Structures are given as structure tokens and as C-alpha cells.
Amino acid sequence: MLRPYLALGFVVPCVLVLTGACGGGSSAGPSKSGPLDGDGGGVGTAGPVGLPCDVDKVLAQHCRDCHASPPQFGAPMPLATWEDLDAPSRSDPERKVRDFVAARVSDDGKPMPPPPNARPTAAEQKTIADWVAAGAPRGPDTCDNPTDRPPPKGLSCTPDLSLEPEAAWEMPEDAGDEYVCWGVDLVKEQATHITAFAPVIDNTEITHHIVLYEAPSAYSRTPKPCGAGTSLSWRMVLGWAPGVEPLELPPEVGFPVSTNPAKPTHYVVQMHYSNPSKQKGKKDKSRIDLCTSAPRKHEADVMAFGSQSFEIPAAPPAGGQFSIDCALTVPAAFAGLHFFAAMPHMHQIGVAMSTTLTPKDGGPEVDLGTMTAFDFNTQAWLPVNATAKAGDVIRTMCSWTNTTGSPVRFGEKTEDEMCYSFTMYYPRVKSSLWSWAAPAAGPPIGATCN
Ligand code: HEC
Structure with missing residues (x-):
């Protein structure tokens, strides 16, 4: 039988505590869904919107996955209503949000939405620019523009293992940004390949981006601040930001998991949290689901x-x-x-x-x-x-x-x-x-x- 277990850092080999707590995703139940566990993206707006419907449409299609109410993935403000765009901007309260909106949609160096999300077309950028240049006239109370983009692509495999932190991370009240790392060791009894990596975001409001590394030694499974740097001995395996699809490897290849309990495969997850309005008590326990299989033809x-x-x-x-x-x-x-x-x-x-x-x-x-x-x-x-x-x-x-x-x-x-x-x-x-x-x-x- 293929029995996954996660060894906990240097401390207790998990095999001793196989009570469910370290069964690799058994508690959280790896899902077949896309990267967003909750209702991330497309949070609706109550009350009048007040934007011309062509402007509203561009914002609905390109911006509100993040600039929703409340904002998601560390975006600093909602872009849901006319009032939201009329508000003073965060980076320069002398200027209005809509001025920055017009600037950032056509800024090739710092575009909005951030890559890898598709940019608004030239015509859509012009719709925004023209509206701002015309003094931002109000529109009707409602427009019938869907706020949801199609859900992110799901996995074609069913995850059977999960990289999870020991505990949830809680953003300190005074931190706008924090880099937090935790590690998981993997050992399988039988030769096994990882064939897909799928981040599952628990708290979509504060999770900004994730990097997964393979490391030469174990790292504590308890989330702790670790800075934005990268240990020279860590090798990047996966990067995730809103809009990035799960990674499925080509069918002929997989990442081997160690079968030697004395030398497990060490992963380190570096989370970037962003809480621009410094809200209290924001917690996250995002994880990375994995699909595994018998060894494939090639080792990645x-x-x-x-x-x-x-x-x-x-x-x-x-x-x-x-x-x-x-x-x-x-x-x-x-x-x-x-x-x-x-x-x-x-x-x-x-x-x-x-x-x-x-x-x-x-x-x-x-x-x-x-x-x-x-x-x-x-x-x-x-x-x-x-x-x-x-x-x-x-x-x-x-x-x-x-x-x-x-x-x-x-x-x-x-x-x-x-x-x-x-x-x-x-x-x-x-x-x-x-x-x-x-x-x-x-x-x-x-x-x-x-
Ligand atoms: C994937 C999430 C995401 C999407 C989609 C997105 N944004 Fe952002 N936006 C952010 C984040 C995170 C920041 C803060 C970091 C920065 O300024 O680059 C930001 C910052 C901004 C700012 C700067 C605010 C300030 O005061 O400096 C503007 C303006 C903005 N976004 C407009 C837009 C518009 C317009 C769209 C759609 C055309 C859009 N964004 C789509 C995540 C997103």
C-alpha cells in the first residue's frame, strides 16, 4: 500500500504520530477545485455602482478578482463603485483612485492587472482613459456586467497528498507585508512521482504570492517570518500568484519523492502576505496539493x-x-x-x-x-x-x-x-x-x- 507520510522537520518522525494530524491532507481533504478554496474572485457589490456600463465592464472583467469589496490578494482598495474610484488614492491622497487606474492600465512597466493576467485591450484602456479625461461622469445604478471570470482551470488528476503548515499564520496587526516560511518533508514507502502541484488558497484577502522551493535540509513546519530573500541552497520549484494555473507536469515526467526516511525530500513554502489596510486577526492556512503516481518514464x-x-x-x-x-x-x-x-x-x-x-x-x-x-x-x-x-x-x-x-x-x-x-x-x-x-x-x- 502506498502510505504517504510527512516527517515533521527535524523533530518527530511523523510515522510515530500517524493519528491523522500528519496524514498529508487528510484533514483538509485535497479538493479537485482550482487554486481558490473559498469564493475568491468576483465578490459582488451591494448598492448602486454608479459607473458607466462600459467602464464597469472593463473593471468587472479585469480588476475585480482582486479589487473587490473586500479587496483580495493584497490589492489595496476596491474598484466596485463610482465612490471607490472617486476616493483619494492610497499612494497619493492628493490624487483620486481613478487617476491611478487610468495610469496603471496603460503602464507597460507596472501594468494592472499584474502578469500573468491578460491586460485590457487598447480599446478597453481607452474607455477608462476617456472616462477619466471627461471628468468621470456618473452612470446608472446598475450594469449587468458579470464580476466573475471563468473559474481557474482545475486539475485533471485528484490530489492525494498535501504540503500543509503545522498551524495557521496570523498577520500581526502592524504588518502590511510579511514573508512567512514553513517546510514539509516527504517520504514514500514506494517509488513515487509528484505529477502536479496545485496551491489551495485559504485566505484570499491576504495571500499575495507563493514560492515553493526544494531545500537540502529540513525546515520547521511552523510558519515563521523569513524575509523576502531566498536561501542560496534553495531551488525554486513553483511560483504562484493570482491568475497562475496549477502546474501539471507532462505525462512522461514526474518529481521523485525520497523513499529513504533518513533523507526525505525537503520542501520549503515561502508565503507573501499583504494586508494593506492592516486589518486585525487575518489568518491563513493555505496549502499546496500534490498529485502523485507510480514512477513515470523520466525524473524531472x-x-x-x-x-x-x-x-x-x-x-x-x-x-x-x-x-x-x-x-x-x-x-x-x-x-x-x-x-x-x-x-x-x-x-x-x-x-x-x-x-x-x-x-x-x-x-x-x-x-x-x-x-x-x-x-x-x-x-x-x-x-x-x-x-x-x-x-x-x-x-x-x-x-x-x-x-x-x-x-x-x-x-x-x-x-x-x-x-x-x-x-x-x-x-x-x-x-x-x-x-x-x-x-x-x-x-x-x-x-x-x-
Ligand atoms: C491579481 C490581482 C489584481 C488584479 C486582477 C488587479 N490588481 Fe490592481 N493591484 C493589485 C495589487 C496587489 C496592488 C498593490 C501593488 C501595486 O501597486 O502594484 C494593486 C494596485 C493597484 C493600483 C495602485 C493603487 C495605488 O494607490 O497605488 C491601481 C490604480 C490598480 N491596482 C488598478 C487596477 C485596475 C484598474 C485593474 C484592472 C484593469 C487591476 N488593478 C487589476 C492586484 C490586482
């Missing part, structure tokens, strides 16, 4: 392209962006590796990142993960599809706008920066000298950067 693995050695000058050229451009010529040992998902990862001053594969034989360039408007708050995995041949060139570009006033270097702290394009691939590179970070660690294996 993650490697990182990019760079570990760069210095972003305090004042980038002409006060603008500073970029690095790293090229890695695929060695014979990587020939045949198939890449299927990418997670571009920088820290807070990152603005754009892209990785491409240029075939040696002159075929078209293949995208290995591009975020033209990188936003630390909306890290997400992106589907990619490429197979490497010896001699192909994998190029990673990272751009930052240094607003800190000091030089910023590669590192794990929140104030440091990263340029890692975490990339899922198979089959695993099997060499005792290999490390997931090798492609970003510079020559001889890694990229050379300019």
Missing part, C-alpha cells in the same frame, strides 16, 4: 540559468536600467535535455528577464521564459518547450532599475539581487559534480556574462 529536475556574479551600480547608466547578458553554449553532456517549465527569479529591483535558446543549426530562437514586466510580487512558472542540442546557445538577460542608492550584488538577502531562470527539465543530469546552479555559476560549465 530543476536547473538555473543566469548568473551568480554581478554588481548593479548605485547609479545605472543615465539613471536607467542595468542589464547583464549571459550566454551558455550547451555542452555535449546536456544534449537531449528537454525543458518544459521556467520560473524567472529576481528580487525587488528586477524589471525584466528573458531566457532563449538559439539552435546551433540556425533554426528559430525558442523562448525559455520571458517576463518583460518582471514583478517580484507575481512570480510565476511559465510553460516552455525546447530540447537542447550540443552547441546551442542559451542566453539569459536580467535587467534592474537600482532605486536603492547603493550598489547591489548577487545574494540571498532581501536587499540582494538574483538572476536565476529556474528551469524544469528531464532527464536528470546525473553526475556527482553537478549542481542545479552550475549553469549560472560561470565557466567552465556555466554561462559567461557581459
Whole structure:
């Protein structure tokens, strides 16, 4: 029988306390639903809306999954009624919310909605801009615009395991933002592959984004503040932000779970909570549901392209962006590796990142993960599809706008920066000298950067 158990950090091996408390999702009951457990998205509005119906329609379709009443996923304010748009804005009380709405819908650097959500079309952006420019005339009390988008895509498999924290996290009253980490160790008695990862959001008001890492050692299962940084030994497996679909691996591949109780697979979940209006008593116990199966044909693995050695000058050229451009010529040992998902990862001053594969034989360039408007708050995995041949060139570009006033270097702290394009691939590179970070660690294996 396949008996999942979660070992609790360093402390008590869970097998001793198999009373249900650590049965891997048995209490919460992994659901077949999408990432939103509750009624997240499309919270209705009571009372008159007062917006022209074409304006209301754009807000309903593109904004109210987050800017609802109450706001969801850390959005700072509702965009439900004429009064909401007439209110003073949070970032500059001298200006009205609607001025920022008009600005952010057409801001390519900091767009609303945040990626990966689709932007309003040019015509929709113009509808908003024209209405604001015309002095924001009132509309009818009601419009018949649905506030719900289609529900997020569910999983095609049924989750049978879950990464869950030991306890719920409660936002301290005075914290607007908090990064909280907890870890889960996985061991299975029989060879098992994880085939899908599906975040299930418990509190949609404060959960802003989630990053899942695989770590070389156990991490406490009790949620604790951990900062926005990333331990250098953690390897990103999944990124989630509102709008990101669950990750299902291609049918030929899965992530192996350890079968050795002395050496479990260690996961760390880093939660970003946002409580802009600092409401009291907001708690969350979000989890990540997993589907597992008997081992598939290939073992998935993650490697990182990019760079570990760069210095972003305090004042980038002409006060603008500073970029690095790293090229890695695929060695014979990587020939045949198939890449299927990418997670571009920088820290807070990152603005754009892209990785491409240029075939040696002159075929078209293949995208290995591009975020033209990188936003630390909306890290997400992106589907990619490429197979490497010896001699192909994998190029990673990272751009930052240094607003800190000091030089910023590669590192794990929140104030440091990263340029890692975490990339899922198979089959695993099997060499005792290999490390997931090798492609970003510079020559001889890694990229050379300019
Ligand atoms: C996926 C959730 C989400 C969606 C969808 C979304 N927003 Fe936001 N919005 C946020 C978050 C989180 C913030 C705070 C961080 C920031 O400013 O980037 C924000 C901030 C804003 C701000 C800045 C407020 C201020 O005072 O600085 C405006 C304006 C805004 N959103 C407008 C919109 C509009 C208009 C849409 C639809 C076209 C939209 N948003 C869709 C999550 C969302």
C-alpha cells in the first residue's frame, strides 16, 4: 500500500504520530477545485455602482478578482463603485483612485492587472482613459456586467497528498507585508512521482504570492517570518500568484519523492502576505496539493540559468536600467535535455528577464521564459518547450532599475539581487559534480556574462 507520510522537520518522525494530524491532507481533504478554496474572485457589490456600463465592464472583467469589496490578494482598495474610484488614492491622497487606474492600465512597466493576467485591450484602456479625461461622469445604478471570470482551470488528476503548515499564520496587526516560511518533508514507502502541484488558497484577502522551493535540509513546519530573500541552497520549484494555473507536469515526467526516511525530500513554502489596510486577526492556512503516481518514464529536475556574479551600480547608466547578458553554449553532456517549465527569479529591483535558446543549426530562437514586466510580487512558472542540442546557445538577460542608492550584488538577502531562470527539465543530469546552479555559476560549465 502506498502510505504517504510527512516527517515533521527535524523533530518527530511523523510515522510515530500517524493519528491523522500528519496524514498529508487528510484533514483538509485535497479538493479537485482550482487554486481558490473559498469564493475568491468576483465578490459582488451591494448598492448602486454608479459607473458607466462600459467602464464597469472593463473593471468587472479585469480588476475585480482582486479589487473587490473586500479587496483580495493584497490589492489595496476596491474598484466596485463610482465612490471607490472617486476616493483619494492610497499612494497619493492628493490624487483620486481613478487617476491611478487610468495610469496603471496603460503602464507597460507596472501594468494592472499584474502578469500573468491578460491586460485590457487598447480599446478597453481607452474607455477608462476617456472616462477619466471627461471628468468621470456618473452612470446608472446598475450594469449587468458579470464580476466573475471563468473559474481557474482545475486539475485533471485528484490530489492525494498535501504540503500543509503545522498551524495557521496570523498577520500581526502592524504588518502590511510579511514573508512567512514553513517546510514539509516527504517520504514514500514506494517509488513515487509528484505529477502536479496545485496551491489551495485559504485566505484570499491576504495571500499575495507563493514560492515553493526544494531545500537540502529540513525546515520547521511552523510558519515563521523569513524575509523576502531566498536561501542560496534553495531551488525554486513553483511560483504562484493570482491568475497562475496549477502546474501539471507532462505525462512522461514526474518529481521523485525520497523513499529513504533518513533523507526525505525537503520542501520549503515561502508565503507573501499583504494586508494593506492592516486589518486585525487575518489568518491563513493555505496549502499546496500534490498529485502523485507510480514512477513515470523520466525524473524531472530543476536547473538555473543566469548568473551568480554581478554588481548593479548605485547609479545605472543615465539613471536607467542595468542589464547583464549571459550566454551558455550547451555542452555535449546536456544534449537531449528537454525543458518544459521556467520560473524567472529576481528580487525587488528586477524589471525584466528573458531566457532563449538559439539552435546551433540556425533554426528559430525558442523562448525559455520571458517576463518583460518582471514583478517580484507575481512570480510565476511559465510553460516552455525546447530540447537542447550540443552547441546551442542559451542566453539569459536580467535587467534592474537600482532605486536603492547603493550598489547591489548577487545574494540571498532581501536587499540582494538574483538572476536565476529556474528551469524544469528531464532527464536528470546525473553526475556527482553537478549542481542545479552550475549553469549560472560561470565557466567552465556555466554561462559567461557581459
Ligand atoms: C491579481 C490581482 C489584481 C488584479 C486582477 C488587479 N490588481 Fe490592481 N493591484 C493589485 C495589487 C496587489 C496592488 C498593490 C501593488 C501595486 O501597486 O502594484 C494593486 C494596485 C493597484 C493600483 C495602485 C493603487 C495605488 O494607490 O497605488 C491601481 C490604480 C490598480 N491596482 C488598478 C487596477 C485596475 C484598474 C485593474 C484592472 C484593469 C487591476 N488593478 C487589476 C492586484 C490586482
